[in-house]
Amino acid sequence: MMSTQASNTHAQPSVTFHDKHTHNKIPILVTHHDKEEHSQLDKQGRTDAPYVEDSYETVLPWWRATIRARILSSMKRESPILARMQERIRHPWLDLYFLYSSTLGTHTFFMIGLPLTFFFGYEELGRGLVIVLASGVYVVSFLKDLVCSPRPLAPPVTRLTIGAHHLEYGFPSTHSTNSVSMALFIFGYVRSAYIQSNAISPSIYYGSCAILVIYAVTVVFGRLYTGMHSFTDCAVGVFLGVLIWGAYVVMKETFGNWLATAHWIVPLTMIPICLLLVHYHPHPVDDCPCFEDAIAFVSVFLGIALCRWHSVYSGVDERLLSSVMPGPQGTVWTWEDTASWWTLACAKVTVGILVIFVWRILAKSLLHLVLPPLFRLLASSFDLPHRRFYTPATDYQHMPVESSLRPIPSVIDLPGVLEVSAIREKSALGRTSEVKRRGAKSNDSSPSANGESYSGSELENSNGPSQRKEVKHYDADVLTKVVVYAGIAILASEGLPLTFALLGWGVKPR
DSSP states (O other): OOEEEOOSSSSSOOOEEEETTEEEEEOOEEEOOOHHHHTTSOTTSOOSOTHHHHHHHHHSOHHHHHHHHHHHHHHHHHHHHHHHHHHHHOOHHHHHHHHHHGGGGSHHHHHHSHHHHHHTTOHHHHHHHHHHHHHHHHHHHHHHHHHOOOOSOTTTSOEEEOTTGGGSOOSSOHHHHHHHHHHHHHHHHHHHHHHTSOOSOHHHHHHHHHHHHHHHHHHHHHHHHTTSSOHHHHHHHHHHHHHHHHHHHHHHHHHHHHHHHOTTHHHHHHHHHHHHHHHTSOOOSSOOTHHHHHHHHHHHHHHHHHHHHHHHHHTHHHHTTTOBOOOOSSSOOOHHHHHHHHHHHHHHHHHHHHHHHHHHHHHHHHHHHHHHHHHHHHHTTSOOOOOTTEEOGGGOSSOOTTSSOOSOSSGGGHHHHTOOOOOOOSOSSSTTOSSSOSSOOOOOOEEOTTSOEEOHHHHTOTTOGGGOOOOOEEHHHHHHHHHHHHHHHHIIIIIHHHHHHHTTOOSBOO
């Protein structure tokens, strides 16, 4: 029997569950339903109210509604299969393993290491990492908001999740795309080091390949095990990961040469293209955080591309970005030499991360101060682009301090990303579902086994019911994110490495 314990008196209450698969207390987000709730779903997977499905058919264009209907049909067939699989293989240790290993498939995990690749001179690796990740995240986010397909039905599936990924639509799987594209991307470097340069031994090569296979399989299968995605979601995610990596391999040299030789055509082309990608991102039926991920990565991609163009155009790539960190020559280092090198390396990382944090805070505050009045001025002359769920500047005077830049791909939001919480939902199909909405209000209360009652919107927030707030978006948030994330990329890939070189700290390790 499953029991729920929650405390409203703490800032971050823990919610633990016990069921026949779980013998230890595991603080995870679980969406679990009993047979009585399951009986409320008809053969089409809908609740008692036909409005749930009809609302999507009304809001979406016919071709988007048709695609969604096909994916929904597949998802409904696969949900009972996932439920039976969970009944057979779920175990407390597997719950923990697949739950926390899912963080290895998030773009946040990879973006933590992005600045470090540039701080220590691995600019080609960092640039490739951004291109592959940005392409994957944007394509998947585009499809999620285009199709608006929910995650597997709960019930019968028991859903386990961590962070805020349950707030997104289900099709396709971002984790699957990221893990496969990154595994193949890293494999390319490992294979090159083994075959072309003989830099690694056969044992290291095959061991690395095995680790990459285990990593990709763990993340992809984990999305099925945790009930977060259907087989179709993961299959399409894997396909997209392979496709994006293949496109990168084919276009890598051509795109790199274009950045290095096209002169002013690069910024005059890249800036409008990235702004158009943001503008033409599909409008979802429900408020979904996919759009924010898309903004972040398109902007980071823009910043990285502009920095590559500028470094070659100005010549700083050869003069300064190739400088070597100070240290003894040769292969024999004393303990003092090693300690000195690591001290300097830690100083570079510390200074670099602090500068990025300061930029984020200052740029965000300045843009929130300048953009709304500017938008109101422009709105008096012509119609500005407007996005659903984003309040236009003409409808507000001041922006709240914490109105945006929450789910960003940097270490500043790691505590928020790794928070663990719990929710219950009535249906995974309708607009009333709490599983993919932010700021959604629910009148339903889900009674726990101990008699306490919590609404889905309350339990969705890991900070507790008493602190539940509706998430509001403002039009100034969009351009703010573009500037902030592009600035982070510019600082990480060129500004800070140049600073390290000018300070005599060097860039490349050896």
